[in-house]
Amino acid sequence: MRADKCPRCGKGPLAEDANTGEFYCTNCGYVMKEKLEETRPEWRSFGEEQGGENRARTGMPTSITSFDMGLSTVIGSSNRDASGSSLSGAMKHTMDRVRVWDKRSQAANSFDRNLRQAFNEMKMFAEKLAVRDEVIERAAYIYRKAVERGVTRGRSIIQISAASLYAACRDMEVPRTLKDVAAVSNVSKKDLARSYRILVREMDLQMPVPDPIKSVSRIASRATVGEKTKRRALEILTKAHQKEIVAGKDPMGLAAAALYVASTLEGNGKTQKDIADAASITEVTLRNRYKGLRQALGI
DNA sequence: TAAGATAAGAGGGACAT
């Protein structure tokens, strides 16, 4: 699996630097920008509703989910310049300073260690949630900002990681509920919700209002209702939106209710329980939305 | 058996104190 030819001089062989894990050409000295394993494209599909046709590429050249942005060159310790002569005293001093900062970029401090751990957690959560890589990138960005602003102080990495991921989903309108994220992250829904709100408040995040329409196909596939019913549910939701009865309501509940109405209208016997289970809400909540929907639309 | 109704409890936002 490992290429052993240098992309610059075409020869080789390549060797791994024991300290940095980087690969370099033993012939010309060319250093790979990436760890070799990450350079090959890796194709996979995401999400149950995309059905596999929506493919994304993993292994970005420089990813902010990598704690040091993938820049991992290390400055050596010998006080010699490129041609091998000794450095002047002033230059030695300068190089010392450079090395200090270089070290700091190597996860030598708690800031980077913290980020690295958080990113690993978020990747694991995201994998289980089957969300696209862009969402992870977004989550990583939010987390980094949160740490820089000191929002995370006194809160667990896991909690803020999960909250960042949830925030990223919200931000990018990927329909994942608090419950979903809580389940994969082992953080209670309550704590997750609280951390999420803290993130939003402390960082003045502007979140789009969750759109029930985005949730419909998710519920539909889980409850195995047909495409026709799904489209009907979408029409119902659009009408409901015009009647302005959707404000402040749980989007999952609305989506589920619309699907239930559509399903009844189409005459394929889905019970309230079927739909409610598929949407991870209670039958009562579904009924309440359903009642409002029927009223507003005169069904 | 499915659908509807009722009641109690939790958690958070808005607003006032």
Added chain:
DNA sequence: ATGTCAGTCTTATCTTA
């Protein structure tokens, strides 16, 4: 900071068709 209030969702239980 703390308390109250209205509104929402959830769970449990009972009734109705």
